[in-house]
Amino acid sequence: MVEDGVYVHSGGSQRSTLRGRDAVAAWVSALNEMWSSDYALEQTFAFATDQAFVIEYAESGTADLGPNALDRSFSLHNVFVGELQDGRITRITDYADMLAYKEQVELDQ
Numbered sequence: 001m002v003e004d005g006v007y008v009h010s011g012g013s014q015r016s017t018l019r020g021r022d023a024v025a026a027w028v029s030a031l032n033e034m035w036s037s038d039y040a041l042e043q044t045f046a047f048a049t050d051q052a053f054v055i056e057y058a059e060s061g062t063a064d065l066g067p068n069a070l071d072r073s074f075s076l077h078n079v080f081v082g083e084l085q086d087g088r089i090t091r092i093t094d095y096a097d098m099l100a101y102k103e104q105v106e107l108d109q
Helices: 021-034 098-105
Strands: 006-011 014-019 040-048 052-063 072-085 088-096
Touching: 006 021, 014 021, 072 098
Parallel strands: 006 088
Antiparallel strands: 006 014, 040 052, 052 072, 072 088
């Protein structure tokens, strides 16, 4: 990712943006601590050109950490869509199925 890269998380009605490679790296590193002790992410499909990419991925785990520690399992299918410049990510948007997550871990809608 380029130094000033942008990560957009679009989950349902909520959308958040992180700016800068260091901020994105810190957020990714903290996922296990703030969400699930057994979090797993698996690429299920990918396609790229010189300018863009799309990655479909499956993520799963147990919601047993953080403010939503309800000890319930989840399994989701989401998509990354991104822009590339000189082979490096400049922007990535994560389209996450947060409704499915909330239903699976039985959070209030």
